[in-house]
Amino acid sequence: MSAPTRLAALALVARQEIALAVRSRWTAIFAAVFALLAVGVAASGYILSGGSGFEDFARTSVSLVQLVVLVVPLAALVMGVLAVAPERGTAELLFSQPIGRGVVLLGQLAGLFVALSAAELIGFGAAGLVVFLNAGEEGAGAYFLLVLGAILLTAVFLAIAALVGAGAVGRKRVRALALALVVWFAATVLVDVAALGIATLLRSTAASRLLVASVVLNPASAIRVGSLLAVQGTAAFGAASLALLRLTGGPVGAALLLGASVLAWIVLPVAAAIRRLGHIDL
């Protein structure tokens, strides 16, 4: 037998990563959390307004966006760092094989992406079935877009996990995990709050620019705004979203800009991680 091609080696690494993720209790917990969140939000949606009964897909999706933007990045960052920064002895054996370091990293990311996306699909799918049985198919398209947003978030934060964790073996692994948590907090909470806080101190034009930048440059915000834009159109937007729409001339321009941002947040961290991994000592 001859040595596998790069693509075959990448597929081998990805397959092993999927096998590990399938056997990890965290992947099952991740899927269960999504199902419970979605069912819980759908079932309790009318409680605050004094009503009862299940929300339809569209209302459930809007209610879920914030939770998805919090949970998915956390899971992708933590599981991503743990996958790309294995124990020293595992990393040394794996990276001494006759395949490029970049191939190993891409294989790990691809496998984890498939596993986490599958967990999201199972979780959202189970919850979607419950919503469908209780509230019908109204707004199912919005729910589908939310799931797509979750999958995009997974890709983005796995890419960031690669940048944070690639080659971090031994004691550096713990540091990489800590850094991943800082990145998660910054992306999901800090950047938005800081941008809004600073914007209140600025004049209108500068404030709008700052808010747009905070959306376009922060992948969590970009996907949250993109998901809301896809699910709700221009209704019920916040200050940052409205500023973005004004700057880009409408939903199409906003979607293109957000899409470019998300794509950049997937490609650039992975490229930087591969480059860094190629130059470090293990």
Next chain:
Amino acid sequence: MIRFDGFGKRYGRQRAVSRVDLAVRRGEVVALLGPNGSGKSTCLKAAAGLVRPTDGSVEVGEPLRSAALPEARRGVSFLPQKVAFPEALSGREVVEFYRRLRGAAPGRTEAALGMAALEGAADRPVGTYSGGMVQRLGLAVVALADAPILLLDEPTSSLDRAGLAAAHALADRGRSEGRAVLFSTHQLADVERLADRVAVLVDGALVGDLDRAELADRLARRGVLRLRVARAPATLAAALARIAPGAALHDDEIVVIGPAAVRAAALEAVRASGAELRGLSSEEGRLDLLYDELVGAAERAGPEVRA
């Protein structure tokens, strides 16, 4: 073939290895010895392409190519010092994964598991393995590829007798099949059992590189003859000093250090002197003492002299 040519490595300000020149040829088993932190693992990892030289070069294969190149690593099998595997996978899945990655024939998985005496545990998750079993699984992975270069970082640490036999068989087979084998160890029994050559590192510098003949010669020169005598004549000390200048005579004990021929001549001189011989013991030079001597001399010389 493995060639370190002026290899040096710094980690920040810390110098791990200084100007190491060492070649391991086909069919040769070379042991790397040295205290903890002397640079043994750094040398092995550089040959496995995991560590890039700060100075000089590390090349492997025929023709020689930089060890950092994935193509060069096709001919290299490396066992890390504390090898580890994902705990959720079974031993068989681990070996099968690496078999496919190396492009080895399907039958190699069973052969490698058998070589490492892991057939009975092959379908158990690695998380249930003992430390020694994990080490044996590492040996199975290394054995898979039939690579012309074997790099083993302390391959026998934490091994039981079956594991030790597997590690020794791997190195022996490597020699008989014309591979270049470089291993590090603190177990001098492994060195005596396996090595064709011994390279000694101290503080990152190569302070000794002895082949089997040189090693045997050095050990023979350090052989010790102890005699217990009575009624030794006064002339015996002078006679012994002529044969073995380092011979010592204390009360009723004579200690002669030197090659076998010197020890035999000293014994003959004692007999000829008319002294009564009451006891005798003789032993060849010990590797641990020679090692301590080499390391001690290098440490006393200091880093400037070694560099």
